[in-house]
Amino acid sequence: MADGNTFPAAAPTAENGIVAGGATRSLRHESAAMHVQGSASYIDDLPEPRGTLHLVPGLSARAHARVLSMDLDAVREAEGVVGVYTAADIPGENQISPVGKGDEPLLASDLVSFYGQPLFVVAATTRGAARRAARLARVEYEDLPAILNVAQSREAGSPMVWRPMEMKRGDAVGALEHAPRRLSGRITVGGQEHFYLEGQVAFARPGEEGEVHVISSTQHPTETQHMIAHVLDRPANLVTTEIRRMGGGFGGKETQANTCACLAALVADLTGRPAKMRLDRDDDMTMTGKRHDFVIDYDVGYTDEGRIVAVDMVLAARCGWSADLSGPVIDRALFHADNAYFYPDVRLRSEPLRTNTQSNTAYRGFGGPQGVVAAERVIEEIAFATGLDPLEVRLRNVYGTHDRNVTPYNMVVEDSISAELVPQLARRCDYARRREAARAFNATSPYLRRGIALTPVKFGISFTATHFNQAGALVHVYTDGSVQVNHGGTEMGQGLHTKMVQVAMREFGLGSDQVRITATTTGKVPNTSATAASSGADLNGMAVQDAVRRIKRRLVAFAAAHWNVAEDAVRFLPDGVHLGEKVIPFSHLTRQAYFARVSLSANGFYKTPKISWNGETGQGRPFYYFAYGAACSEVVIDLLTGETKIERVDILHDAGESLNPALDIGQVEGGFVQGAGWLTCEELVWDKAGRLRTHAPSTYKIPACSDRPRIFNVELLQNAPNREQTIFRSKAVGEPPFVHGVSVFMAISDALASLDDYRTCPRLDAPATPEMILRTVARMRHGDVTAA
Template sequence: MSDRTDTPEGTEALLTRTQSAGNGPGNPEVAADASASKAGKIPFMKHESAMLHVTGRALYIDDMPEPKGLLHVVPGLSAKPHARLVSIDLDAVRALPGVVRVITAQDIPGENQTSPVHAHDEPLLATDLVQHVGQPIFAVVATERAIARRAVRLARIVYEELPAVLDIDSALENGGALVWRPLTMERGAVEPALEAAPRRLKGRVTIGGQEHFYLEGQVAMAQPGEAGEMRVWSSTQHPSETQHLVASVLGRPHHLVTTEIRRMGGGFGGKESQANGCACLAALAAELTGQAAKMRLDRDDDMVITGKRHDFRVDYEVGFTDQGDILAVDMQLAARCGWSADLSGPVTDRALFHADNAYFYPDVRFRSLALKTNTQSNTAFRGFGGPQGIVAAERVIEEIAFATGRDPLDIRLRNVYGTGTRDVTPYHMVVEDSISDLVMTQLAERCAYRARRDALRAFNATSRSLRKGIALTPVKFGISFTATHYNQAGALVHVYTDGSVQVNHGGTEMGQGLHTKMVQIVMSEFGLDAQNVRITATTTGKVPNTSATAASSGADLNGMAVLDAVSQIKARMVTFAAEKWQVTPEAIRFTPEGVRIGESLVPFRDLVWQVYFARISLSASGFYKTPKISWDAATGRGRPFYYFAYGAACAEVTLDLLTGENTIDRVDILHDAGQSLNADIDIGQIEGAFVQGAGWLTTEELVWDKEGRLRTHAPSTYKIPACSDRPAIFNVTLLEDAPNREATIYRSKAVGEPPLVHGVAVLHALSDAIASLDGYRHCPGLDAPATPERLLRTIMQVQARAAQGEPS
């Protein structure tokens, strides 16, 4: 657990910072260092909305009381993947009783554009061209949602169909049109190194996409105000971007639009950019009718309209020694991105950033291709391309292990990042904190990996229809937005005269416990209990120009901004108390019992009251920007990450050779959270992330037909893991005595995205089980998702190869 500001050293640092910076925000790095050196621990707190969640009293947007005269918006969608709009007849739509307005692109007063990266390739409503099945063409505004849903089906649209590109292979065959510039990361001389390598091999791994499947779908409600004001409640991970795009669509300045979100029912990246369409259409309907309007997509429409995790095809070549030492890697990562850029550029970039995972490549070249296809515009998803790059890295390790006849864990340990000559990434960042070997070694010992592997091989030698597999895989995950300007955050803290505190910050709560951690920081700094600290809804009206809650940086960024605001208030209180009680600032400490001022113990509330009467501000705006980071996409070099989070997972599975069905028998995870802000929340995040990662790589399959229609568009056709799919034995442990070496909030580390990668262990355990069919002589080449059907196909391929007696 982390330390709290209650020692003289911490107080002196706060005073020094305030004296040098005046009454405004100071240097957050100083505040972080002060807090990191303090004694004591951050107080424990359960999830701040836990009771509301379990009693059903937590309000989501669709639970909010509906304003009088609320209208409902439903979009009319394209039925073709690529076509020109010849004619659109909406007379029957308008004639349906209850329809108030039908909106087309011509009704937009501002810009018909919702691109989150200023690519100007994502119209809110299509005009003359549609580029995927499910693209909104118009919207119906009606008195009831059911009426609007009936009305959209009455539209008569004539299309002139155009050739459609639906997947990675066809995109490459048709010239490989891109939605974003390609990126190359290179260090050393790859071709000569491959030529000189004692052994080399080529391969390909395909990696499927993933539906976000948040419990709360896309939803927004907008209410017009006076003098052009528009207030929007949106289930969004990026309130400022939603504010900016609503303002752009309405053709007005940002200060007339306020976006608010108290909580989301899940996001996983699917609401970072793709919540904007709902918010913009709801606001547009409210603008054109003068009445409040709400847009809530049902599950089918949500899945048909919105993008997914990018699926990838990775082609690789690797040179290595007979002992399994990697000498050179050449890798091309091609992604199906959909019809518009969305966030595909940063996603494919991050896939390259993580295509080394925990391993040092002496000579290396990575290249990305962000391919345009006539499918939904794929978007952010927990891990943001990183997991796909890591899957590719682990396939390379697996190939080498089978080629050399060695345990994959030994190959992993031989090639991990170290110090000195083995510490530079393909993007020329020095890895200063590599602990992958430590984490893997500790986990292997704790879970008896080697003994269990021997036992499983003995089982497989005599079992006819069931095979068992085991794998231990690491994760090294970079923490920071690779878009450097997003690495900033703001906060607003008010201390009221009764001693209670209100906190607001730019991050959003989607169940991950971000708000809880922010409350804990305030409790720790002021010595208060949870009843006296209140977090309020995230709103652009309190904290402007915020970054998305993404990239696992929510607690890092917003926690430091909250700390900065609190530190300013504390410094003012300390200065006042030192003068009034005639003590040194070092003699003042904030404790759970009250504020210790020399020999006196003053209740926090009493001191606040006296500070107020002295006309000293008890409110502060905090700010933080991540230090040390930089990135130059043109050269493929820089330090895009402030630090790395580490971990390892060991998975054991049982595979039925006759059906392809399988179970996860046991999973052991050792994860690096630094000095955890809240161990219970962090462990919960790790457990959930693992299950989501394992689901992505095993059960969750996206299928489009030849007409570009998504066939897996509902729970009936898309299989996320169920309770029965969780490991029978599930051990999750946080790495002990491992504070972050960088000055993060209380020396903690991010926990949102990195643990999703632990699901990779399940994919490799299934591969290990299949490999037993030919005596572990060949890499099975198991692609993802490893559904029962794909497992059966791979099983038959390995059995056929074994029957032919192919040499290893």
């Protein structure tokens, strides 16, 4: 299998003056050298103007309480403190709800709804002074009952943060009653901390006549701009947000970045001085939302041959104290509760439950991975109940023929390739032989058990909020032939800027040294969508291409007239601009075009076609297309310690015609490790008071180097262009690879099933930490295999 080091470049061809091919070469990440040298600037690296104020929030010490009094005199009098600001100091709306629910104040005043909610912000001459001062606040509370998890929320009848969703097709209840075989169960799936390397940070600089310029580590510059404008009570044209690069985001900076940005802008506006807010890791983890954890109940009908007849599933999520993005996140969990499988009769329901914990938010996969875990649990339940190989059950239920290609939300799956891709990977990784070897090993091993699982992924690509499926770009060509590209997407390490450079390179026939990407800013490209939903390259790539082609059309018309050739004889190739038999440097063309007063700048725009979604009915086409893939993981678990080692992983992933194979393979590798970490070692723990106890690297474990697979083979599916008109027929590679980590969880379950000779499903809950594995081992050895 491919080792990720070398990839062939497609031979360039010409169509309508546009170079096709060539962009599939693995261009180095545009900031890679600066990352290695330490010269890539992040917000905390930027020089601070004289007089910069440093901000630290004062956080609540209750999960749910009324604020009776707040004595901040000692805070104000502390050394180095310039000011202390509360909700009463906000000139505009004390509200940063990203979905307009009005349930998320920037600073709490009368009521606190989770432990760690910001009450005030301290501005001081140094961060140390601000931190010391914030601890001097005296707050008196009246405690209220705190709801901390799904069970408590259900018992208390707590209101939901979003409307519940139901997706159905056929008669699931009736089909279950008449199914040849039937089972039901429950799985609990834990949440996950984003753990970006660069924490939440923002720097605000006041300007003239109410202007404010905010550099924010945000995935959604436009939303951050709007939130600041609302808080300061001024039009958006006085607020500019900018981001050159982030040290990771994973969804944790789609909405959660707004708090730091708004508080920094507020203090800058009130004081007339630059202000910076960079959260310490403890405060960051305590304040910000996580991946939603779920309790999923399922009722399944099936045949002796392992074919699914009907599925009835309820997905309940701990959403936290406010709506945030819980609605669309949980909707997407329903969208992916089928994964790659056809359910003949189906009913899927959601319960977005309010709790007095951090407001859970976007996370890589946006609810999709939680839905996939539920689908894979259904498959393994059927496999153990029938005695069939789980892979065989998977292949008997994948989407395929015309009468087995309609999703629970009534979208027709037109591009399913799971039936071909999964067997291809099984052959390449020698799944059948290794499965038999694992069973033979387990038959004689008292303390170590091996497990193997091969799982597919079908992941929908697009924002389910239809209006977010748009993007803009601004491209300038200078008279020396150099090109500057700006677009609405943000760079968080995934290589989006590099791919946008490649789009311009490919269209103009230029080298990477001739195309420059600039910081993302609302001052250049307005009204943009978040860099999320795996749509960054899809949306912004098409917008950049649109801008470039607008310029090219002008250049082609000019060149044809100036050199007296036909327009279709003007082609942009790597060796220069071809004018029939004549070849000139690109810079010569741009200079001559300038003298002829031809515009060398253009805005580009793109909106995704074909999509529609009705959230009220749970019906429509929410996705432009699906990305596919499969992963085979083999693990060894220690029955004495509960520890897991990932022995080998093989992944075959569908990236369409990859824009940059090296970057895409890196995304697959990183996504897999992050997904495996979520399901094995990353555990969030709250105490009875609602305090997050896993709020630092010392108490929250992310995968380390030693947790990576001992053998790790990753390959991109070849000769599989996207059927839809995406940028150069590529497919999104951001969220889908995260789901490959589910194969590790299923392999652990397979290993545990050996304790009962593979007759019953272990019903392992996630994350499969050593403690969880040991509890499952004890339960199975005592014969309790029916309850999770």
